[in-house]
Amino acid sequence: MNASDESxxxxxxxxxxxxxxxxxxxxxxxxxxxxxxxxxxxxxIAFQTIVRKxxxxxxxxxxxxIVPPSINAILYxxxxxxxIGSRISDMGGFRYIDFIVPGIxxxxxxxxxxxxxxxxxxxxKMQNYIEELLVSPVSNITIVFGYLAGGMARGLLxxxxxxxxxxFFSDIRPVHPFITLTVAVLTSMMFSLGGLINAxxxxxxxxxxxxxxxILTPLTYLGGVFYSISMLPPFWQTVSLFNPxxxxxxxxxxxxxxxxxxxxxxxFLVIVIFIASLGTIAMMLLNRGTGIKH
Amino acid sequence: MNALSIAGLHKTYSGDVQxxxxxxxxxxxGDFFALLGPNGAGKSTAIGVITSLVNKTSGSxxxxxxxxxxxxxxxxxxxxxxxxEFNFNVFEQVLPVVLNVAGYNGLSRRDALTxxxxxxxxxxxxxxxxxxxxxxxxxxxxxxxxxxxxxHEPRLLILDEPTxxxxxxxxxxxxxxxxxxxxxxxxxxxxxTHYLEEAEALCRNVAIxxxxxxxxxxxxxxLLSRSMMETFxxxxxxxxxxxxxxxxxTVRVRDENRLEVDVPQGHTLNELFQLLSEAGVEITSLRxxxxxxxxxxxxxxxxxxxxAA
Numbered sequence: 001m002n003a004s005d006e007s008x009x010x011x012x013x014x015x016x017x018x019x020x021x022x023x024x025x026x027x028x029x030x031x032x033x034x035x036x037x038x039x040x041x042x043x044x045i046a047f048q049t050i051v052r053k054x055x056x057x058x059x060x061x062x063x064x065x066i067v068p069p070s071i072n073a074i075l076y077x078x079x080x081x082x083x084i085g086s087r088i089s090d091m092g093g094f095r096y097i098d099f100i101v102p103g104i105x106x107x108x109x110x111x112x113x114x115x116x117x118x119x120x121x122x123x124x125k126m127q128n129y130i131e132e133l134l135v136s137p138v139s140n141i142t143i144v145f146g147y148l149a150g151g152m153a154r155g156l157l158x159x160x161x162x163x164x165x166x167x168f169f170s171d172i173r174p175v176h177p178f179i180t181l182t183v184a185v186l187t188s189m190m191f192s193l194g195g196l197i198n199a200x201x202x203x204x205x206x207x208x209x210x211x212x213x214x215i216l217t218p219l220t221y222l223g224g225v226f227y228s229i230s231m232l233p234p235f236w237q238t239v240s241l242f243n244p245x246x247x248x249x250x251x252x253x254x255x256x257x258x259x260x261x262x263x264x265x266x267x268f269l270v271i272v273i274f275i276a277s278l279g280t281i282a283m284m285l286l287n288r289g290t291g292i293k294h
Numbered sequence: 295m296n297a298l299s300i301a302g303l304h305k306t307y308s309g310d311v312q313x314x315x316x317x318x319x320x321x322x323x324g325d326f327f328a329l330l331g332p333n334g335a336g337k338s339t340a341i342g343v344i345t346s347l348v349n350k351t352s353g354s355x356x357x358x359x360x361x362x363x364x365x366x367x368x369x370x371x372x373x374x375x376x377x378x379e380f381n382f383n384v385f386e387q388v389l390p391v392v393l394n395v396a397g398y399n400g401l402s403r404r405d406a407l408t409x410x411x412x413x414x415x416x417x418x419x420x421x422x423x424x425x426x427x428x429x430x431x432x433x434x435x436x437x438x439x440x441x442x443x444x445x446h447e448p449r450l451l452i453l454d455e456p457t458x459x460x461x462x463x464x465x466x467x468x469x470x471x472x473x474x475x476x477x478x479x480x481x482x483x484x485x486x487t488h489y490l491e492e493a494e495a496l497c498r499n500v501a502i503x504x505x506x507x508x509x510x511x512x513x514x515x516x517l518l519s520r521s522m523m524e525t526f527x528x529x530x531x532x533x534x535x536x537x538x539x540x541x542x543x544t545v546r547v548r549d550e551n552r553l554e555v556d557v558p559q560g561h562t563l564n565e566l567f568q569l570l571s572e573a574g575v576e577i578t579s580l581r582x583x584x585x586x587x588x589x590x591x592x593x594x595x596x597x598x599x600x601x602a603a
Contacts, residue, residue, distance in 0.1 A: 037368050038400070039367055041400055042367070042371075043400075045401065045402060046397055046400060048397065049393075049394055049396075049397025049398060056390070123383070124383070127381065127382075127383060127384060128377075128380075128381035129381050129382050129383045131375075131377065132381070132382070132398060132442075133398055134345075134346060134347055135345045135347060136370060136395065136399050137366070137367035137398075137399060137400070138398050139367070289349055293346075293348060293349050294307065294348045
């Protein structure tokens with residue numbers, strides 16, 4: 001350990017000059033010291049770093065993160081689609097397997113986006129390496145977007161894998177590819193935000209499994225993955241409208257099959273309102289330091 | 295220019311626990327500064343506030359003139375932190391741990407690699423770059439945190455008990471590394487430590503914090519000169535019925551071959567030896583009981599009822 005036996009590497013500073021402190025600025029230049037730091041460059045590189053780190057994380061533990069959800073989806077399609085589905089009559093004018101494939105893909109996107117962020121952010125809290133970000137000049141919005149992008153990367157990757165697998169069971173092709181993709185991306189974003197908020201509040205490993213197990217999974221099942229709400233009695237149809245999953249699953253189904261229980265613009269509106277609300281909450285929590293600062 | 299200026303800093307945790315009760319502190323640029331204090335005195339809370347890990351209740355903190363509320367990014371960019379507890383992803387390899395923090399500080403991938411290689415080599419960790427952090431020894435983990443804190447070349451390096459649980463050899467090499475960093479690169483260094491010997495050997499200035507308040511603040515040399523008394527342990531060959539006070543000196547018999555003597559400031563060891571000879575005591579060797587800063591410190595933070603810890 002020797003600090004001086006060779007000179008330190010010369011690295012180009014990220015801004016045009018050194019970090020200017022008030023004392024080194026000319027007295028007649030009332031420039032803000034903040035201006036000397038190229039915050040855009042710092043946040044751009046920090047964002048890329050967080051995303052790279054997040055993708056490395058789930059890729060490193062692919063046996064836990066990628067394989068099980070894909071196997072689950074295959075089982076759903078095999079059992080509900082091929083075996084049981086072959087005895088079920090058409091639904092909304094489609095073969096049963098074709099009807100459930102969009103919901104199964106969406107379920108993978110929802111669960112994986114959520115799980116990725118909740119696990120990763122909670123681990124960074126438990127092992128305290130969230131502090132690496134908190135002591136760095138990274139803005140909170142970059143932290144939120146970084147984790148969001150990581151969750152979306154996993155949600156959309158697993159969703160795509162499930163979509164590829166579904167080609168073995170169903171021969172449907174998206175009727176509205178752009179809508180399909182947009183709904184998937186926005187839903188993934190929404191549940192990544194949900195995972196982040198869950199992780200902020202979580203104090204134990206139980207706290208990060210309660211929401212996925214007791215809220216997300218039941219709501220997804222009840223959100224019309226396996227049935228059309230038009231099959232339900234009027235009362236339960238109305239109740240179902242309060243389930244946010246219904247809007248995502250039906251939005252995605254509209255993109256793929258061109259049919260849906262819910263008008264597509266209603267789906268978009270609901271998703272966007274959720275994203276805006278959850279995004280605002282996530283930013284407020286991070287700015288306040290809830291769960292991560294003392 | 296001050297590397298750090300703290301004024302009127304208060305921190306009250308939930309449950310009405312007052313960790314900091316109005317701290318005022320300045321650390322000049324280029325200083326090697328020790329923050330001493332018993333456990334629970336508020337050292338780590340103070341560092342937490344400076345590095346934006348702890349929200350303060352009131353007061354102001356400036357790092358190289360940047361207010362941590364008004365210009366948090368500029369203040370944070372100036373600081374490198376080596377915390378007390380290990381706080382890296384233990385499943386991550388050594389090199390990515392350093393590269394990630396370089397990225398959070400806005401260093402491009404190429405520059406981050408150059409710097410990470412330099413500091414990991416400096417801290418004898420380059421061979422371990424592909425090792426998951428959890429497999430490192432305690433000393434290596436500590437050095438990893440130093441490399442990580444330096445990768446963006448901060449002007450202020452803060453180390454919270456950096457040598458806790460580190461063996462003597464590594465501690466010495468860390469000392470020389472930090473001294474050179476301070477002397478040759480002008481990095482301002484603030485460290486908290488329990489090893490007062492460390493503060494005496496390394497630091498120019500010191501603040502002693504106790505019960506959330508700064509109870510002393512000044513040059514190490516100056517504080518030591520104010521130390522009123524030094525205690526020596528004497529190995530004695532023969533003595534019998536030695537008086538408890540020997541002129542100005544207080545003598546305690548530890549066992550049949552050892553005495554402890556308090557030597558007040560202004561008195562010499564010659565006087566002591568003369569009185570001991572007259573009392574018929576033969577001395578074979580002597581040493582300081584504790585280092586001087588430690589004695590000073592203990593006297594300062596001593597609490598009459600509960601003790602210092």
